Every structure is written in C-alpha cells, then in structure tokens.
Amino acid sequence: MDSSQGILQVFTWNNHEVEVDEDGFIQQPDLWDEQLALALARTDGVIELTDAHWKIIHYIRSYFQEFEIAPMIRKLCKETGFSLREIYNLFPSGPAKGACKVAGLPKPTGCV
Amino acid sequence: MLTVMLISVALVIFFAGNAVRVVKTLRMPAHLRWELYPIPKGPEERQRYGGSYFEESGWWTKPVDTSHKSEVAFVLKEVLLLRGVWENFRALWSWAWLLHWGLYLYVLATLLALGEVLLPAGASFGTLHAAVMYGYRLACSLGLAGTLGLLVIRSWHPRVRAFTTRIGIFDLLLLGSIFATGMLLLTAGPAGLHSMISDLVRLPTFLGNHPAVWHIHVALLTFFLAYFPFTHMTHAYMKYFTWHRVRWDDSPIAHDPHAAKTLAVNLQRKTSWAAPHIAAGGTATWSEVVADADGNGAGKRA
Amino acid sequence: MRKLGDIASQSGQLSQVPVQSLMPLPAPYDRIADLPPRKVLNQKVLDRIDTSLDGFSALGLARPQTPEEEHEFVKRFLSGLEKLLSKENNWTFLEQLTLSLDHCARCQTCVEACPIYTASGHDEVYRPTFRSEVFRRLMNEYAKPGGKALAWLKGEHVELNAATLGRLLESAYRCTLCRRCAQACPMGVDNALLTREIRKLFSMEMGIAPKEIHDKGSMLQLRTGSSTGMNARAVRDNVAFLDEEIRDQTGLTIETPWDKEGADVLLIHNAGEILAWLENPMAFAIILEAAGISWTMSSDLAGYDSVNYGLWYDDAQFARVAVKQAEAARKLKVKKIVLGECGHGHKASMVTADRILTGDLNIPRESALVLLRDIVMSGRLKLDPSRNDFPVTLHDPCNMVRMMGIVEPQREILRAICPQFREMTPHGVNNYCCGGGSGFAIMSGYNFEDWRFSVAGRMKLKQILDAFADCPSPEVKKYVCAPCSNCKGQFRDLFQYYGVWEKSGILYGGLAELIVNAMTDLSQPFIKWEFH
Numbered sequence: 008m009d010s011s012q013g014i015l016q017v018f019t020w021n022n023h024e025v026e027v028d029e030d031g032f033i034q035q036p037d038l039w040d041e042q043l044a045l046a047l048a049r050t051d052g053v054i055e056l057t058d059a060h061w062k063i064i065h066y067i068r069s070y071f072q073e074f075e076i077a078p079m080i081r082k083l084c085k086e087t088g089f090s091l092r093e094i095y096n097l098f099p100s101g102p103a104k105g106a107c108k109v110a111g112l113p114k115p116t117g118c119v
Numbered sequence: 120m121l122t123v124m125l126i127s128v129a130l131v132i133f134f135a136g137n138a139v140r141v142v143k144t145l146r147m148p149a150h151l152r153w154e155l156y157p158i159p160k161g162p163e164e165r166q167r168y169g170g171s172y173f174e175e176s177g178w179w180t181k182p183v184d185t186s187h188k189s190e191v192a193f194v195l196k197e198v199l200l201l202r203g204v205w206e207n208f209r210a211l212w213s214w215a216w217l218l219h220w221g222l223y224l225y226v227l228a229t230l231l232a233l234g235e236v237l238l239p240a241g242a243s244f245g246t247l248h249a250a251v252m253y254g255y256r257l258a259c260s261l262g263l264a265g266t267l268g269l270l271v272i273r274s275w276h277p278r279v280r281a282f283t284t285r286i287g288i289f290d291l292l293l294l295g296s297i298f299a300t301g302m303l304l305l306t307a308g309p310a311g312l313h314s315m316i317s318d319l320v321r322l323p324t325f326l327g328n329h330p331a332v333w334h335i336h337v338a339l340l341t342f343f344l345a346y347f348p349f350t351h352m353t354h355a356y357m358k359y360f361t362w363h364r365v366r367w368d369d370s371p372i373a374h375d376p377h378a379a380k381t382l383a384v385n386l387q388r389k390t391s392w393a394a395p396h397i398a399a400g401g402t403a404t405w406s407e408v409v410a411d412a413d414g415n416g417a418g419k420r421a
Numbered sequence: 422m423r424k425l426g427d428i429a430s431q432s433g434q435l436s437q438v439p440v441q442s443l444m445p446l447p448a449p450y451d452r453i454a455d456l457p458p459r460k461v462l463n464q465k466v467l468d469r470i471d472t473s474l475d476g477f478s479a480l481g482l483a484r485p486q487t488p489e490e491e492h493e494f495v496k497r498f499l500s501g502l503e504k505l506l507s508k509e510n511n512w513t514f515l516e517q518l519t520l521s522l523d524h525c526a527r528c529q530t531c532v533e534a535c536p537i538y539t540a541s542g543h544d545e546v547y548r549p550t551f552r553s554e555v556f557r558r559l560m561n562e563y564a565k566p567g568g569k570a571l572a573w574l575k576g577e578h579v580e581l582n583a584a585t586l587g588r589l590l591e592s593a594y595r596c597t598l599c600r601r602c603a604q605a606c607p608m609g610v611d612n613a614l615l616t617r618e619i620r621k622l623f624s625m626e627m628g629i630a631p632k633e634i635h636d637k638g639s640m641l642q643l644r645t646g647s648s649t650g651m652n653a654r655a656v657r658d659n660v661a662f663l664d665e666e667i668r669d670q671t672g673l674t675i676e677t678p679w680d681k682e683g684a685d686v687l688l689i690h691n692a693g694e695i696l697a698w699l700e701n702p703m704a705f706a707i708i709l710e711a712a713g714i715s716w717t718m719s720s721d722l723a724g725y726d727s728v729n730y731g732l733w734y735d736d737a738q739f740a741r742v743a744v745k746q747a748e749a750a751r752k753l754k755v756k757k758i759v760l761g762e763c764g765h766g767h768k769a770s771m772v773t774a775d776r777i778l779t780g781d782l783n784i785p786r787e788s789a790l791v792l793l794r795d796i797v798m799s800g801r802l803k804l805d806p807s808r809n810d811f812p813v814t815l816h817d818p819c820n821m822v823r824m825m826g827i828v829e830p831q832r833e834i835l836r837a838i839c840p841q842f843r844e845m846t847p848h849g850v851n852n853y854c855c856g857g858g859s860g861f862a863i864m865s866g867y868n869f870e871d872w873r874f875s876v877a878g879r880m881k882l883k884q885i886l887d888a889f890a891d892c893p894s895p896e897v898k899k900y901v902c903a904p905c906s907n908c909k910g911q912f913r914d915l916f917q918y919y920g921v922w923e924k925s926g927i928l929y930g931g932l933a934e935l936i937v938n939a940m941t942d943l944s945q946p947f948i949k950w951e952f953h
Contacts, residue, residue: 029866079695115650117728118907153517156823174791176787207605281545351523353524360516366609
C-alpha cells in the first residue's frame with residue numbers, strides 16, 4: 008500500500024491503455040505518439056489538432072527531449088511565435104495543464 | 120505518625136519527580152532550531168516590532184546581545200498577569216488569573232508561616248503573623264473563586280467544552296477542595312490554617328486534636344504534592360524550556376564554538392526509520408543517511 | 422463532528438465544510454453563486470481514497486482493503502510513534518516534541534489565532550488543537566507504559582484504527598505550519614510543530630507524503646538538482662534566456678555569472694522563479710550588476726534551487742538537501758550565500774539547518790531582503806519613487822517574518838520607493854499566512870485546490886481586499902508585494918480562482934521587481950500590468 012504515489016488511473020484510447028495521474032498527465036513520456044496526443048487533446052475538448060497545435064506540441068516535445076523538462080512559457084511563446092492568449096485559444100487548459108499534457112510531458116513540479 | 124510519613128513520601132515524590140523531569144529534558148540531545156518571533160532579545164527598538172539579528176547585514180560578525188532583561192520582563196508579565204490568556208481568551212482570563220494568584224499566595228503564605236515558626240519571636244512578629252493570616256485568607260478566596268469559575272467555563276463555554284475531560288475536571292476539583300477546606304480551616308479558630316504549618320513543623324503538637332477538615336486539608340495537600348510532577352501543571356517551571364530553550368533559542372553556530380561537538384554526537388546516532396527512502400534499519404547513522412542523498416535507503420547498503 | 426473521539430468513526434465524513442458557514446468575504450466576493458463549483462471526485466476515486474475528514478484529499482491515501490492491511494497500517498504507525506520519542510531517531514526535535522506533548526493545558530487560548538479555523542467559520546475539524554490533542558492522546562495511550570489504563574482513567578481514550586489514521590494524516594495537511602497559534606500559547610506549546618511531527622512519522626516511517634512534496638519534490642531535487650526537474654543544463658539554458666529577455670526589455674547587457682569561484686555572493690533563487698516568475702531573477706541580476714556586487718550562481722546539484730521541502734515533512738530529506746546546498750557554496754569558496762525571495766528556503770537554510778551544517782559547511786547565510794535594503798539605502802541605484810505611484814501592500818511570508826524576525830528591511834525599501842505603500846492588518850510577526858504555506862501552494866491533487874482557495878487562503882484574501890478598501894475599482898491597478906515564491910504561487914492561483922485581477926485590479930509580485938521598476942536608467946516600466 009504505497010500511497011505516496013497518489014492513485015493512478017488508466018486512460019484508454021483505441022484499445023490502448025496508459026496510466027495517467029488524476030489530472031490526466033501520462034506517467035511514461037516514452038509511450039507518447041501523435042495518436043495519443045489527439046486522444047489526450049480530446050479530453051480537454053480539443054477535437055482536432057491543427058498545424059498550429061502541432062507546432063507548439065513539437066516544440067515542447069523536442070525541448071523536453073533535450074532538457075527533460077517543459078520549456079518555460081515565455082520561451083515557448085517567443086520560439087513558436089504564439090502569444091499566451093493564442094496558446095490558450097488553442098489549448099483551453101493553458102500551456103502547462105493543456106499543451107504539455109497533450110505533448111505527453113509529466114505534470115510540472117516544484118514551486119512553479 | 121502515618122500522616123507524617125505520607126507527607127514525607129509526598130515531598131520526596133514532589134522534589135524527585137520534578138527533578139527527574141528537569142534533568143531528563145536537560146539531557147535531551149541538542150535539537151534543531153525552531154525559534155518564534157517576537158523574541159525578547161536585542162535592541163529595544165527592534166524588539167518593538169519583533170525583529171531579529173537577521174535584519175543586519177553580516178550578522179555573523181556582529182556581537183551577540185547577552186542581556187536577559189527583556190526575557191525576565193516578559194516572564195514576569197506572563198506569570199503575574201497571564202498576558203497570553205489576556206490577549207487571546209478574555210473570558211478565561213479572570214478565572215485563570217484568580218486561580219493562579221490563589222496558588223501564588225498560598226505558597227507565599229506558607230513560606231511566611233514557615234518563617235514565623237522558624238524565626239525567633241521579635242518585634243515584627245505580630246505583623247508577620249497577620250501577613251500569614253491575610254495571605255491564607257486571600258489565597259483561598261481567590262483560588263476558590265478561580266476554580267469555580269474555571270469549572271463553569273470548562274463545562275459550558277463552547278470554546279473549551281469539547282476539550283474538557285475527566286482529568287481536567289479532576290484537577291480543578293482537587294485544587295478547589297484544597298482552597299475550600301483551607302477556607303473552612305480559617306474559620307475554625309485557633310487550630311485553623313495558620314497553625315497548620317507550625318503544627319507540621321513542631322511535631323509534638325502535631326499529634327494533638329484537630330478537626331476533621333484539618334485532616335482532609337492535609338490529606339489533599341499531600342496528594343497534590345505527589346501528583347503534581349506528573350501533570351501539565353509542571354508548566355510552572357517547564358516554561359523555562361518551552362520559552363527560553365525553544366522559542367527564544369536563536370543562537371547560531373557561528374556564535375557557539377561548542378555546538379559542533381554535540382552535533383557530531385548527534386550525527387553518529389544510529390537510526391531505524393523504515394520508509395523506503397531512508398530504510399536505515401537501525402544500523403545506519405544519521406550522517407550515512409544524509410550522505411545517501413539519492414534516497415535509495417542507507418540501510419540497504421550498510 | 423461532535424466530539425474528539427469521532428476521529429475513529431468507521432463511516433461518514435467529519436465535516437462537510439458548507440460554503441455558507443465560511444467567513445464572509447467583502448463584496449463582490451460575497452456571492453456564493455459566482456464562485457467556481459467544487460470539483461466532484463468520481464465514485465471510482467472516492468471508493469479508493471480516504472476523504473473522511475472533510476471531503477477533501479491532499480494525499481489520495483488509499484484505504485486499507487483487508488483487516489490484515491489495516492493491522493499492518495496501524496502497526497507501522499505505532500512503530501513510528503515510538504521512534505518519535507527516541508533520541509536516536511528524533512534527536513532533531515525530541516525536546517520540542519515532548520514539551521509540546523506534555524504541557525498543553527487544553528485551555529484553547531490559541532485557537533482564535535488560526536486563520537484556517539476562523540475563516541472556516543470555526544469548523545471543529547480545523548481547530549488547531551484538534552489534531553494535536555488526538556496525536557497527544559495516541560502518543561500517551563499507545564506509546565507509553567501504562568498508557569491504556571491511564572487513558573481510561575483520564576477519560577482520554579482514542580480508538581486507533583485505519584479511520585483514525587487516515588483522518589489524522591489528512592488533518593496534518595490542513596495546517597500551513599504558520600505558527601500563529603504557537604505565538605498565542607501561554608505555555609509555549611506549538612501545534613504546528615506537532616503537525617510537522619505527524620507528517621514526519623508518516624513520511625519517515627511509512628513512506629507516505631504528498632507526491633508534490635516528496636516524489637516530485639525533494640526526491641526529484643536530490644536526483645536532478647531542482648524540484649522543478651531542471652538539471653544543470655536546463656537551468657543554464659533558462660537563465661541565458663532571462664539574460665536575453667533583460668536585453669530585449671531594458672537594453673542592458675547582462676551575463677549572469679555561473680560558478681565564479683571566490684565571488685562575494687552566491688545567489689540561490691527558488692528555481693521556480695526562473696521558470697514561472699522570471700521577472701524576479703531578472704530584477705535581481707539588474708540590481709546586483711547595477712550595484713557592482715561580486716556575485717555568482719551555482720550549477721551544482723541543488724546549488725541553484727533554494728527550496729528544501731523537507732522542512733515541511735521529513736528530517737532526513739531536509740538534512741540531505743541542506744548539506745547539498747552548502748556543499749555547492751563551499752566548492753565555490755564564496756563569502757556568503759544570499760537567499761532569494763523564498764520564505765521556506767530562508768528558514769530552512771539560515772535557521773533549521775544551522776545545527777546540521779558542520780565546520781566549513783557552515784557558510785554565512787544572508788537574506789536577499791537585507792542585501793536589497795543595503796543597496797537601496799546606499800543610494801547606489803538611481804531610483805524615482807514616482808514610477809511606483811500605485812497602491813502597494815506588503816505580504817509577510819511566515820518563514821521570513823514570524824520565524825526569522827526579518828521585518829523591517831523590506832519595509833524600509835517600500836517606504837523609500839512606493840509612495841502609496843500601506844500595511845495590512847495585522848502585519849509583521851502577527852501576519853496571516855497566504856494559505857499556501859508548508860507546501861500547499863504546490864499541491865493540487867484531487868480536490869485539494871478547492872480547499873486551498875476557499876478555506877486556507879480566505880483570511881489572506883480578505884486582508885488584501887481590506888488593505889485596498891480605499892481604491893477597490895479594477896481601474897486602479899494595485900500591487901501585493903510578496904517576497905516569497907510559495908506565497909506568489911498561492912496568490913496567482915487564489916486570485917485566478919476568485920477573479921481578483923478582473924474584479925479588483927490586484928496584481929502580485931516580488932520586491933526586487935518594484936526596485937527595478939523605480940530605476941531611472943530604464944526607459945520602460947519594468948512591471949507589466951498583466952496577470953500571470
């Protein structure tokens with residue numbers, strides 16, 4: 008009974024299963040692919056992923072692969088050319104809880 | 120004779136019990152700092168708003184203030200006026216204040232009565248005797264009023280009611296009956312309360328005739344003495360530790376060359392905390408646990 | 422809840438925490454219908470986790486499923502209780518613990534000092550003495566010789582089962598460790614210390630702690646260097662971006678110095694600032710450079726993140742992180758460590774770690790507020806207070822102020838550079854916690870946030886609104902100066918929840934930003950009036 012982990016739930020999509028935390032962040036970033044991204048986006052009410060979505064997702068992902076952490080929001084805006092408002096329009100839950108989740112990152116940690 | 124023996128035993132328990140408590144606390148390991156402001160130390164203008172030496176740049180190079188003047192002033196306000204209760208729980212304050220002053224005066228009158236017995240009779244003897252008389256009378260009146268008030272508050276006031284247990288009521292009843300029998304003795308003539316101490320000290324007359332209430336009063340006192348060290352009432356002196364040694368202990372290692380030695384002892388203590396990230400198993404020392412910073416469990420390697 | 426023993430009841434929730442019982446907030450925050458609805462946990466989650474204290478869950482503790490599991494759970498708790506009373510396992514806090522266990526008069530003098538208890542409308546489960554008294558009775562009854570008989574005699578028996586423990590654990594995460602109650606106690610008893618000892622027992626013996634604080638907090642920090650997960654490469658990349666931002670925003674060319682041996686000052690920020698409140702580390706770089714301070718940052722493990730979450734729940738984790746941070750400073754041979762705007766980082770490093778850091782690890786540590794005060798007062802910067810001519814109030818982070826006595830430096834600065842500075846009531850060492858203390862600001866699992874905003878942060882919100890009662894219109898932009906990351910995290914989320922920016926035009930931010938905003942060298946205002 009190791010309860011320090013919190014309780015994980017299983018997220019099912021196209022007959023696949025992945026573990027997610029209570030906010031819907033997947034637990035193993037390696038299991039991510041573009042189809043999972045779409046399935047995760049739909050949990051936030053984003054029905055289709057446009058090029059704009061993908062630009063953000065791919066930037067977040069490649070930053071994560073290099074630095075093992077999500078890019079800071081201001082950097083994300085600067086590098087992708089989207090304003091924070093535009094990111095909120097694309098991902099209604101915002102860059103951290105929306106875009107990073109769809110990009111298959113773990114939930115941000117620490118005093119942020 | 121039995122009474123004398125019981126009183127002696129009670130006195131031994133009283134002094135030994137309190138001494139054990141103090142010595143046990145004194146011998147506890149040097150603990151980590153956990154101070155809380157305002158602390159009555161340092162320059163007065165800083166004390167006014169609760170500031171500390173941390174407000175100065177290069178504080179570790181500045182001299183330490185070693186004066187205890189403000190600490191003493193703080194303690195006096197707390198002891199004599201129950202400042203904390205006054206500021207935070209006014210409805211309780213008057214009764215708590217009465218009870219505490221009842222106790223202080225009872226102890227004071229008893230000390231004076233001892234003086235009356237032990238000192239040779241002199242010119243001021245009459246004054247001393249009167250002081251004892253008034254002291255006891257005031258002590259018992261204040262104490263009894265305080266206990267009765269507290270019993271009412273404890274039983275009915277919504278703020279404390281749910282936290283009043285059998286033992287809390289028992290303690291108040293015990294104190295209340297000491298004050299009540301004391302009052303009765305005061306009105307019982309020459310064999311009254313003021314002569315109790317002399318009777319106790321001059322054993323020959325001690326075995327003389329006494330009313331039942333005298334015996335009850337002495338029995339209650341005897342029990343109280345033996346019971347006191349095992350109750351939270353020891354706060355009377357343990358505040359030295361809670362205040363001076365915890366809340367106000369802001370002394371940094373930078374100012375204390377001896378601290379490193381006690382610290383070394385602590386870090387060599389063996390620990391047995393069992394959570395996976397420690398897993399000390401009773402074999403790993405604290406310094407090993409601290410060095411095992413990846414949190415894989417020091418005990419697993421030891 | 423009717424009586425203390427209800428903590429052991431096998432069914433039901435001790436309190437529903439009804440919204441209409443909570444302390445009223447000033448208009449326009451008084452309309453219950455306007456508040457976001459409480460998050461409803463789905464039945465599958467509710468079936469598995471313990472929400473029997475108040476319907477909220479900070480930890481998502483799984484209920485034991487079988488009598489064997491329950492027995493094991495209780496057994497491990499009991500072994501932890503005993504360890505708390507031993508010199509070997511708890512030399513760190515044994516004296517404080519026994520004093521607070523043994524000398525409570527149950528007088529309840531302390532309870533009105535608690536912002537959570539009072540703001541909840543005096544909900545009995547949040548009474549600061551409730552969890553301490555349960556803990557005290559469990560200790561007396563189950564960890565001391567003759568305890569069972571004495572508990573019966575004294576009328577202080579408490580049933581010990583999984584329900585008791587589930588509720589006790591959750592209740593240890595309904596206190597921000599602000600220690601206002603300890604200030605009020607005439608005996609010197611400290612309920613917050615007892616709360617922390619309960620948390621410690623669960624963490625150090627049973628491995629149970631909120632994941633944000635432990636797995637993804639102190640453990641992550643020891644592994645990567647920061648509880649944000651930033652490793653040395655990531656932090657340098659991010660700070661390089663801040664340098665770039667400074668150039669873009671102000672035209673100043675600053676290169677943050679890294680790992681500069683022999684610098685006067687090793688500046689350690691809360692690494693969360695670098696990611697989420699970058700204006701603050703940017704402002705620090707601008708001020709330190711303008712004042713000509715010899716400073717550096719460290720890219721060593723834990724040398725660039727001042728957080729030490731162990732302060733809130735675990736002595737082993739606490740000591741591990743404290744030592745790592747000191748080692749980073751020792752390696753660079755700096756004259757002193759200066760702690761950035763992080764309250765618990767201040768207390769952890771300057772106070773609580775002091776008797777852990779031996780010999781040459783005990784490097785002098787100073788508050789950034791003091792350094793900033795010295796710089797501002799020295800006249801080395803050209804400052805124009807009229808640039809800060811908007812209403813400003815000051816939040817006192819509990820760890821820096823009540824627990825360290827750093828009260829005036831920040832005020833001296835504000836009085837000098839903010840013409841419309843006003844105090845909250847009460848303030849200084851008597852301040853109210855932001856409601857995010859002891860880790861709450863970073864805890865958001867399950868429905869904990871609803872509790873954090875509606876109960877824990879309630880008193881502070883009211884205090885802030887009251888401080889600006891003379892200018893409530895959202896047209897008048899106002900600033901809450903909160904020199905602490907944790908407090909800022911709480912204000913961000915709290916203000917968002919209540920729509921404070923939209924309804925009242927109140928922004929929050931650090932102290933260094935206000936100083937830079939007043940610098941005449943800058944052509945543009947440094948503070949951007951956008952909510953973030």
